[in-house]
Amino acid sequence: MKRSLRLSLQRLLLFFHVDTHGPRLARRHIILSPRAPAALDRPMADRPRDGKPIGLIGLGLMGTAICERLLARGYDLVIQNRTADKAVPLVSRGARWSDNPLRECDRVIISLYTTEVVEEVLGQLEDAYEPGKLLIDTTTGDPQRTAKLGARLASRGVDYLEVPISGSSEQTRRGQSTAMVAGPMRSLEACRDLLDAIAAKTYYVGHWGDGVRMKLVTNLVLGLNRAVLAEGLVFAKSIGLSTERALEVLLNSPASSRTMETKGPKMVNSEFAPQAKLSQHLKDVRLILAEAARTSRELPLTALHAQLLERAEAEGYGELDNSVIIRAIEDGLLPATASRAATRGIEALSSLLDEVE
Secondary structure (H helix, E strand, C coil): CCCHHHHHHHHHHHCCCCCCCCCHHCCEEEEECCCCCHHHCCCCCCCCCCCCCCEEEECCCHHHHHHHEEEEHCCCCEEEEHHHHHHHHHHCCCEECCCCHHHCEEEEEEECEEEEEHHHHHHHHHHCCCCCEEEEECCCCCCHHHHHHHHHHCCCCCCCEEEEEECHHHHHHCCCCEEEECCCCHHHHHCHHHHHHHHCEEEEEEEECHHHHHHHHHHHHHHHHHHHHHHHHHHHHHHHCHHHHHHHHHEEECCCCHHHHHHHHHHHHCCCCCCCCHHHHHHHHHHHHHHHHCCCCCCHHHHHHHHHHHEEECCCCCCCCCHHHHHHHEEEEEHHHHHHHHHHHHHHHHHHHHCCC
């Protein structure tokens, strides 16, 4: 009974943004969950920040957006990428190249494709592991492997904070994204200035692995939002309506969403320059299904969505923006199960109309 009342009180305090962790965590946009990681009892080391360079490994869409955001905020950045050509525009804007940013920087941001790639890259840099170094991993990877990676790094004295970012590269570039933080609270404190610079909101969600889990939840809902919007616009066009006018009406109706605001114009105008690639979302959907299978939870809509994304990738849409899913629907790249379901629906409707007549 006491435990239940205590949890209820914690949630109430969080709802009103009342800080129960002392004055050091009183920043308004940091929203704490009622659950805190077990590693919080370790003392936090002092980390001087003024004049210290920040490392960044990985210059894909998200890594580049983070780099540009931090450069605009006056940070001294030391960058590294598998292919050096992606660094050229950033070096021209003030970043510096290094083969091992971890050797030169106390705080290093990682933005890579999968946890496996993160492990591979860190394996090449481990000669620079030192107590007090902090790795800030924005990768949307495997929750189980991410948690194990955090534990391995901690055993070497390296702090690890999991910070997947929700938002496209363009939203991140504009400071409109959301960060989901997992790991020791002292590590969050040590990079709060970076989180302030990168994200509009930061949520603390718990232990290593929980950051990715929360990101997968948001990506599930976000991806289905895109798919539904695409199908709605295809439907509007098929019944003789203007997709431009349909989008305008939708944006001013209860069906409106942020996804519609950002992806609707791209769909209507067939502008698929990537802000977030379709292939990357397919990777995340596979992670979602794997995590659901681990708990024996079926996700029927996500499973169908995965099949549609796989068909789209097979047709060559993988490197385009994820809004290109509208093309997959227009092209009829529907999974066989969806086609059969549609056929059964038409047959049932025809039968019902026959009975009415």
